Amino acid sequence: MLDLLKSAMMGAPGYAEIRYHRRVQTAIDARNGTLKRVERRTLAGAGVRCLVDGCWGFVSTTDVTLEGLRKAVIEASDAARAGARLRRDKARLAPARLGKGEFVYQACVDEPGIAEKIQVVLKAEQRMREASPLVVGSIVVYTEYADEKFIVTSDGAEAHIVDRKPSFHVFATVGRGDERETGAKAWGVTGGWNDLMKKRDLDKMVDEAVALAVRKLDAGYAKGGQYTVILDPQLVGVLSHEAIGHTVEADFVQSGSVVKGKIGEKVASDLVTLVDDGTMPGAAGMVLVDDEGVLAERTVIIERGVLRNYLHSRESAAAFDTVPRGNARAFTYRDEPIIRMTNTFILPGDSRLEDMIAGIEHGFFLREMGQGGQADSTAEFMFGVSEAYRIERGRIGELVKGITISGQAFDVLKSVDAVSSDFELDLGSGHCGKWQPAKVDAGGPYLRCRVTIGGRHE
Amino acid sequence: MSGEGRVMKGLEISEELVRRAKAMGADEAEVYYLKARKLEAVFEKNDLQVPKGDSYEGVGIRVIRRSRQGFAATNVLSGETLDDTLAAALAIAEASPVDPNHVLPDPAEARPVSGIYDEASERLVLEDVLDVGRRFVEAARAYDSRVTIDSASFAAHISERAIANSKGVRLSERASSFVCVGMAFARDGDDISSFDAEYSGSCALAGIDPEACGRRLADKVVKALGATTIPSFKGSVIVTPYAGDELIVQPIAFSSSAENVQNGRSKWAGKLGSTVTSPLLSVTDDPRIPAALGSASFDREGVPPEPIELLKDGVLGHYLYNCYTARKDGVRSNGRATGTDQTTPGIGPTNFVVAPGQTSIDEMIRAIPKGLIVNRFSGNLDPVSGDFSGVVKGGHYIENGEIAKPVKEVMIAGNIYELFAHIVAVSREVVTIGEMRLPYIQLEGVSVTGK
16 A cells, blocks of 8 residues: 555655545444444545645545546645645745654454444443433443554655544433433543453443432532632643643644743743653554654643643644644544644642642532533633532532633643642543544643632522 | 436445345345535635645445344445445344334435525636635735634535435435635734634525625624623623524524433423423524525435424424434424434434514613623533533623623523523524524523623
């Protein structure tokens, strides 16, 4: 395949890149006593990108014969040439360490067949229904991407990639009279079925989702306002990824995000070091070679409170006169690589979680992401929280529901006064959306900080 | 007609695969075929980023064997991969439990909807698409130099879909869509407005006005400059059409989906014929509006949909059905199966039309002593309980019947199903956003958290 791609781009003007990507996606969705859907989708084709006269052209096709690929190369270079008449800011590419050879992200052993996976999902869904008489809705979903890629660039990348990213979502709805509450758990990895099962115990997650939903029926609401809180590793991941991470993506920086021109400035508490690292083994955002053929490396975004680096593609790295470290990613062959995070996290500190809680007079202990959430280039964010507990005089108290947190993410990081020694990447179940989805992961330790809680007025 | 031969080809592939599935042991089989061409110009940071082209062709194969369903899809239409895909669909059926509600529909007449295919799309080249995108970006920038187009795109989609099943359904349709969408913010010194979006969509190229769309976007973000915080209060909120998707359309579509009714997640289970919202709210789901983006003569399963009144003066009239949920309730599918060749049928509305009210927007604002206009809602709404909470983007504070100032760091919260009972005004003005037609809707009793 690599030889075919190389022949197809011979004679292409300027820079050319062909990425053949075959994805077999499996989804198993059981809900409410039925197997709602099992789908296996094969999506395969080539994405061809050309850079001519400082402008990109991108053409995707299912025709991966030599003739079909050559046609796509011509169409992409013609489109680039036409676009170059419009484009003012000419794209250049930074030199990069390019991937050559075989990249098998995680060896998968004893991968079960579809029939066994269906049985496990059905059993978990049954367990959820039987966990409480209050359960009125039960959903268990398994999703898996099995990817194979061949990436060739005209300046020397030649990578063959084998990657598999499975995830589980469990979602319980309970009812009492007219009231409805939900509880959800989700996790994902890079690896096989057995790696996913090792990350979390499926039965335990089902039980916890139901128990949380049931407890929410009797939970009250909180009064909105500013509070000192503990964020768990998953929420630290949400903050690191959604609220901070997007603002340091170089394309967002170029359009004027809040950190534009702030490299070298103090943007967070001394206790905070935040990185993006595609090489974390088994994390759901694991990328060893990105979709421009660039080898992944750790990027230190914030070092002890000081902003050090943005995240780059080869194009943005040239504009900022720096090096790319594997953050140009495409979801399918039909998507062109854009700047994305991989695994984004805060490094652990040396505080003990118990001491951090004990130091709060009046606040909240916040656990896991709820529904919804968004952040923008100002780093203003809002996220739903799945579980929130009051902290009064250093002790964890009752559950409250309907909680969202908001604030300006760098202000939140400046307010950090304790970082625990725990560490977990725990955001691997879903997708990050930025024109196209991407599998990412994020996390860190527990943080103590100040946020705005959105609740209800009593 | 130049496109006719290709549609025939899609139907032929589908019928052939239905035959092969039957030969391999399926009791029933359905093949959904999609062929699509997409041309797109993507802009970032006020500049062209990339022109893009995509050619796609794929099939989704659904089989039913001894009341067990299997599904597999592929966009590799070679003999070997098609055989593998058929075998995968049957293997999934084999491993799945019996469910007698898996049924395929019988054939029914599907009357074409006019205006959903623009013949001009066949002659379109990438340069035309680049030009429309350029006009959008330039119009927004020319409106005010403080505006930054963070990202924008203009895309033309031309599709041919076909469906065949073992009961004799045999349908095909062509459609085109043109969509201009942009996300922008304004920056004046250190003052950065919140992001806002604007959208223009049409089935015909001539239906797109990129300059007007660009100016609307620029106007929104410039007006959001100089935003200040406000104190908390509980009161009137005007939900604009752009915020209406999340706050109005999604909860109604969720709770009227037969699937959510059957699985206990809908608040509106058992409420057909009952009042579920204020009498000021009426909603029609209409798949037959000429030249509308949500129109189609048949759904994902080949069932022709008809317009239905979801809400009539606040009374729930219908649920949205596909074949599976209809069989469960012992009714006929009303043709609301959604999805593509790569997915099994889901459920969703077509063109979601909220009926206009009696009040003009100006009258609505004049009658509010203290309130908030929500231009965009960025938050979380749990469609099961109805609880929502989130940040208001591009919000404006209303004081003594006038728009006083743009606001920032304001959150709203409440329960949307409770608030549906407290709709106090619906505007005469209606905005079309994609498949939605929405007026401005005034809710009473929303918690507004400021600083």
